[in-house]
Amino acid sequence: MKKEIIIVMHDFRGGGAERVAVTLANSLSDLGNNVTLVFLEAKGPFLSEISSEISLRELKSKRIATSIIELSKIFKVAKPDLIISHMTHVNVATAMATLISNTRDKLTIVEHSQMQSNYLNKKSLYQKLIYLSTKVLYRIPNQRVGVSGGVCRAMSDFTGLDIRLFTSIYNPVITEKLLTVKYNKELRHEICKSDYLFVFVGRLIKSKRVGDFINAINLASSEISCEAIILGDGPEKYELEELAKSLGMDKKIHFLGFKENPHDYIKIADALVLTSEWEGLPTVLIEALALGTQVISSDCKSGPSEILSGGVYGSLYPVGDVNTLSELIVNSISLKPISCEQHLNQFTTVTAAYKYLGVK
Structure with a gap:
């Protein structure tokens, strides 16, 4: 039966949560x-x-905190069957709007990352207060979704709400379009003149620990002929470029900026590397597996271990352990791909859409 669905988000900038929100909207449509x-x-x-x-x-309004009344009016007029909001600050405002419009029974809020880690990383008092308000306001929604089991546990720990009040729904990542991506030999040769190529995809911020990737590639280059590409932008970019230069790796590590569609680059890489201090459900790992590219990831909270089934479908290493990461990069060139088609079914867009529709 056709449903009226409203999805609330901040904007469409190049982050994982924004990509997920748009993909989910398309799937539900x-x-x-x-x-x-x-x-x-x-x-x-x-x-x-x-x-x-x-x-x-x-x-x-251009601030979510001053949009609460407008949101409540939208909900009251539209009478939606389902309201889905993404990310903490939007969730808080949307929860208050549903309280005003008497639509709280339609609301599903979605958290994409570790709440405690994000809270500690916030600089302003205003941002910290938003997180603290969830201890009360996250009692309002009909359902609270975490994009992984680890995120659900983090939500429960931070808000003090019973873990049974949280539902884990994996992100809608694997689309038919993703599965049609072909290996582009010309792109590979254009970027990489070495034997092996490794890729990092993500925002260049402190919590992503991209410097670990650069240092590990530097160590690995003493054993294998390799290069790396870094797809993403952020405040750490200049510092990371300087690190590559100081190691004499500026010709081997290529900063290509944010790519709206990173899949062509993931496909041509020998392995994708994730070095994060914390995550929610890093969709780039799922995309790499779907593209047949090997995965090496920090065993951070949360998501990587769930996606990789504790290391069955990729390699895990302790956060910040550059030496082990370098060894895994070197060893990855001799590993054979593992079939994971059935495992990946839980990350398809259709699976996620039906789970959201099933939330009551």
Whole structure:
């Protein structure tokens, strides 16, 4: 039965949560539902990926905290069957709006990362207060979704709410389009003149520990002929470029910036490396597995171990252990790919969409 669904998000910038929100919206629409995306700013690379069947509504205010009344009016008029909001600050405002509009029984909030780690990483008092308010306001929604079991546990620990009140729904990552990506020999030769190529995809911020990747590639280069590409932008970019230069690796480590579609680059790499201090459910690991590219990841909270089944479908190493990471990079060139098609079924867009529709 067709449902009226409203998805609330901040904008369409190049982050994992934004990509997930758009992919979920498209999937729910493809299943025949009427989907409306409500957002603060119509900007960001993922705006172009939204299905033409989806209605778009930009809020008048450019701050989510001052959009609560407007959101409540939208909910009251639309009478949606399901409201889904993404990310903590949006979740808080949306929860308050549903309380005003008497639609709290329709609300599902989604957390994409470790709440305690994010809280400690926030600089301003205002941002910290938003996180602290979840201890009360996360009692409002009908359902609370974490994108992994680890995220659910983190939500429970931070808010003090019973773990049984949280539902884990894996991100909608694997699309038909993703599975059609072909190996681009010309792109590989254009970028890499060495025998092996490794890739990092993500924001260049402190918690991603991209310096570990650069240092590990430097160590590995003494044993194998290799290069690396880094896809992403962020405040740490200059510092990371300087690190590569100081190691004499500036010709071997290529900073290619943010790519709206990183799949062509993941496909041509011998392995994808994730070095994060913490995550929620790093979709790039799932994308790499679906593309047949080997995966090496820090065993951080949370997501990597769940995705890789404790190391069955990829290699895990302790966060910050550059020497072990370097060894895994070197060893990866002799590993044979492991079939994981059945394992990946839980990360398809259709699976995720049906699970959200099943949330009552």
